Amino acid sequence: MTIHVPPPATTFSERVQRVRSPGGLEAWLVEDHTLPILSVQFGFRGGPVLDPPDRAGAARMLADLLTEGAGPLEGGAFRRALGDQAIRLSFSIWSDTLRGELKTLSRNAERAFELLGFALRAPLLAPDDVARIRGAVASEVRAALSQPDKVAGRAFAARGFEGHPYARPANGDLASLERIERVDLVALHARMVSRGNLRVAVVGAIGPEALGAALDRAFAELPPEAVAPTPATVLGGLGDRVVTRLELPQSTIRFGRPGIPRTDPDFAAAMVVNQCLGGGDLSSRLFRAVREQRGLCYSVRSMLQLADGASTLVGTTATRNDRAAEALGVIQDEIHRLSREGLAAEEIDRAKGYLLGSHKLRLDTSPAIAALMLQLQLDGREPDWLDTRNRCIAAVSPADGRRAAERLLGDGGLLVAVAGDPEGL
Structure with a gap:
């Protein structure tokens, strides 16, 4: 049996608009006014591979801290500002990226991108918040010590990618988390959260001109530098x-x-x-x-x-x-x-x-x-x-x-x- 894929009436690439902001930022946009909602996904190259070798878990802590107060708003005020206009903002780590997700009603887009800009440009990284997030991540790490899927996964990566950043646990371990200080998070933020590392995708009720202005509001003041690509590696330890x-x-x-x-x-x-x-x-x-x-x-x-x-x-x-x-x-x-x-x-x-x-x-x-x-x-x-x-x-x-x-x-x-x-x- 031969499987044929008929061409769709509209291809995916035809739906995607490449939007360039006045400040030179690019995003891919699928414009859809069916609902008055915006879904924004963005990512910065780096993530856990940029953790210092003896401070695994730094990127994970930074991701959790980006919504714990930023710009002129301390943690509680920042979260209230999001909640007051039903704006959802979250960050997570993948193997090679720090990623964020923003979801908002179109009418609140200006405020949503303003708050996103605060989180990215000027996270407070308050010492009390750093200590609290370190403790929360450490609790996850302790719990994972008795979870067989997590234990097997960590052992697999440690042996298979020995000597490479992929060998390190993304959440760190109890010893590495204790070494992470605010100065380490500030340095990691400066290295990773930049225009050169940034990619953005948007789906929803917004046009190219309005999106261009929103992109500059959130991202234009970030530094331009980009990190080097992740070093190539191959899984080792076959037969072990x-x-x-x-x-x-x-x-x-x-x-x-x-x-x-x-x-x-x-x-x-x-x-x-x-x-x-x-x-x-x-x-x-x-x-x-x-x-x-x-x-x-x-x-x-x-x-x-x-x-x-x-x-x-x-x-x-x-x-x-x-x-x-x-x-x-x-x-x-x-x-x-x-x-x-x-x-x-x-x-x-x-x-x-x-x-x-x-x-x-x-x-x-x-x-x-x-x-x-x-x-x-x-x-x-x-x-x-x-x-x-x-x-x-x-x-x-x-x-x-x-x-x-x-x-x-x-x-x-x-x-x-x-x-x-x-x-x-």
Whole structure:
């Protein structure tokens, strides 16, 4: 069966306007006056990779502190100013970025962008707030010490990316958090929150001229410098088994190997291969072999994790301690078989259908569309990527799948991190 993707009446790229402000700032805009609402997504390159080596968690603390008072408004007054006009503003960290989300009624856009500008240009970073946020993040870190998925994930990254910023926990650890002082946060803010690092995406009821003025209100006074790209790296430790003993009835297993970069010609085929191996539906090879045929787990899945410095195939499952070795053996056998034999045409068609349909379902809200546009900019892609993506996936052939499977899965070697009390590992 051949999957054809008919051209839409209006392509995604035709809906995107590139807006340039009087001050030279650029944003991607999808103008939509259906509702009087604006959804704004923005990101600054850097994030946790810019944490000082002995102060992991600094970017996370900075993200939490940006809404704790800024400009002329102390913390309580700043939050009240947001609440008085139903403005939602939040910040979060990703592997290579500090990201923000602003949502407001169109009539309040001027005030919303003014408050956003305060948060970005002049966060107070008051000592009492720094201490309080440090304590809150430390509480999360303590709780994570007994959460097997978090424990396995941290061990996986620490071994797989040893010597690279990706090896450090984004939230830090108890020792690194104690070292973070206000001066460290001020320095990190100055380095990261700049026009050179900025990308912006907007969906909603605003025109290009009004958006240009709003962009300058929020971002024009930021410094111009940009940080260097994240250093490239590749997941290491293939063949290693890192076990962290926890007194739990189950073991959580994280496994992985190097992936195929998003810029590689075989990336679309790699997406199809991963979908067949352990993607999000119930027909994947790992789901059938590990759960349906043997009852070893409740769920098992794999995914391509994409960061600026690395692409990684990562999978995860949880199973009884006495069956952990068996479950891992089945996973490895399926990876070897897929790498050696490739995929049947029926499997490829089913995976392509899922990838094409599920992606459209993810774009059902203005924030989701804005988030996609932001990610495209951070990835260095053009607005027409969403249109070409679907055509590339639809064009994947069995020969493409076989080639991508050989490249993605190779000899089947895996880095494995386990949290629990597994027998035989």
